[in-house]
Amino acid sequence: MTDITSKPRSIALYDLLYMIGIIAISFSSIFVRWSEADVAVIAMYRLYLTNLLMLPFVWKYRHEFMRLSARQWRLLALSGVMLGAHFLLWMASLRLTTVASSTVLLTLEPLLVMLGSYWLFRTKANRMMLWGLGIALVGSILIGAGDFSLSGDALLGDVLSMLGAAAVAVHMLAGKQLRNEMSAFVYNFAVFFLAATSLAMYNIVLGNPFTGYSEREWGLFLLLAIVPTLFGHYLFNWLLKYMNAAAVSMAVLGEPVISSLLAWWLLHESLSGYQLAAGCFILFGVWLFIRHGKEKV
Structure with a gap:
C-alpha cells in the first residue's frame, strides 16, 4: 500500500475526494423527493444506469468475473438483494417523513454492522x-416519539428508514467478506446489477411501468446514478485503499447534516429543536462508537 504519510499533496487530494463523496451522497434524498416515480422504479434505474456508466470498463475485468466461485456469487446475490431492499425502504421513508429524520436514522448502520459482526464473527465491542450504541438508540427513540406526535405516517417513515439501515448493514457484512477476495470494480458492478435486477422483479410483480417517464424523471434517475452512487458510494469504496476504514465510515455522520441543510434550502423543510436534539444524540452516539471501535466493520 502506498505510504501517503510522506505525501501531503496526496493526503490533501484524498481529503478533497472524501468531502466530495459526503456532499454527493447528501444529494440522494433531494433527487428522490423531486422525482414523482415509484421509489422501486427510481432505485432500479439508479442502479442500472450506474452499471451502464461502468460498462466500458467491464472488459478489463472479464477474467476476474469468470473466476468467481458459486459461493462468491451467492454472497454477491445476498449483498445485491439487501442493497436493493435498502434503497427501496429508505426511499419509501422519504415520502413519509422528513429528510432530517430519515437520513439521521440511517447513521445507525455502523452500530447494526457491529452487532452483526459480533454475531457472525464474534467481533467484540x-x-x-x-455507550455509543446506547446513546444512538436513545436518539432514535426520541425521533420516533417526536414523529409519532406529528403523524402515524412520519413514524412509519422512521421505521422504514431503520429497516433500510438494517438491510444495508447485511449488505456491508456480505461485502466485508467479498472485498477481501475481489476488486472494488467487480464487487460494485455485480452488486449494483443484482440489486437492480431484484428491484426489476419487484416492479414486475407490482405492475410498475418501466417506460413512459418524462425527460425530467430520466434526468433525475441519471443524476442519482452519477452523483450519490458513483461520486459517493463508489468513491468511498475506492478511498478504502488509501484511507483508514474508520475515517471513511465517518461519512455517515456528514450525510444527515448536509442533507438536512439541502432540504431546508431546496425543499423548504423546517428543522425543529426536537429533531436537532434527537439528531445530535444519534450523531454523537455513532461518532463515539466509530471513534473507539477497534475492529473495522
Missing part, C-alpha cells in the same frame, strides 16, 4: 462502543 468495548465499553465506549456500547
Whole structure:
C-alpha cells in the first residue's frame, strides 16, 4: 500500500475526494423527493444506469468475473438483494417523513454492522462502543416519539428508514467478506446489477411501468446514478485503499447534516429543536462508537 504519510499533496487530494463523496451522497434524498416515480422504479434505474456508466470498463475485468466461485456469487446475490431492499425502504421513508429524520436514522448502520459482526464473527465491542450504541438508540427513540406526535405516517417513515439501515448493514457484512477476495470494480458492478435486477422483479410483480417517464424523471434517475452512487458510494469504496476504514465510515455522520441543510434550502423543510436534539444524540452516539471501535466493520 502506498505510504501517503510522506505525501501531503496526496493526503490533501484524498481529503478533497472524501468531502466530495459526503456532499454527493447528501444529494440522494433531494433527487428522490423531486422525482414523482415509484421509489422501486427510481432505485432500479439508479442502479442500472450506474452499471451502464461502468460498462466500458467491464472488459478489463472479464477474467476476474469468470473466476468467481458459486459461493462468491451467492454472497454477491445476498449483498445485491439487501442493497436493493435498502434503497427501496429508505426511499419509501422519504415520502413519509422528513429528510432530517430519515437520513439521521440511517447513521445507525455502523452500530447494526457491529452487532452483526459480533454475531457472525464474534467481533467484540468495548465499553465506549456500547455507550455509543446506547446513546444512538436513545436518539432514535426520541425521533420516533417526536414523529409519532406529528403523524402515524412520519413514524412509519422512521421505521422504514431503520429497516433500510438494517438491510444495508447485511449488505456491508456480505461485502466485508467479498472485498477481501475481489476488486472494488467487480464487487460494485455485480452488486449494483443484482440489486437492480431484484428491484426489476419487484416492479414486475407490482405492475410498475418501466417506460413512459418524462425527460425530467430520466434526468433525475441519471443524476442519482452519477452523483450519490458513483461520486459517493463508489468513491468511498475506492478511498478504502488509501484511507483508514474508520475515517471513511465517518461519512455517515456528514450525510444527515448536509442533507438536512439541502432540504431546508431546496425543499423548504423546517428543522425543529426536537429533531436537532434527537439528531445530535444519534450523531454523537455513532461518532463515539466509530471513534473507539477497534475492529473495522
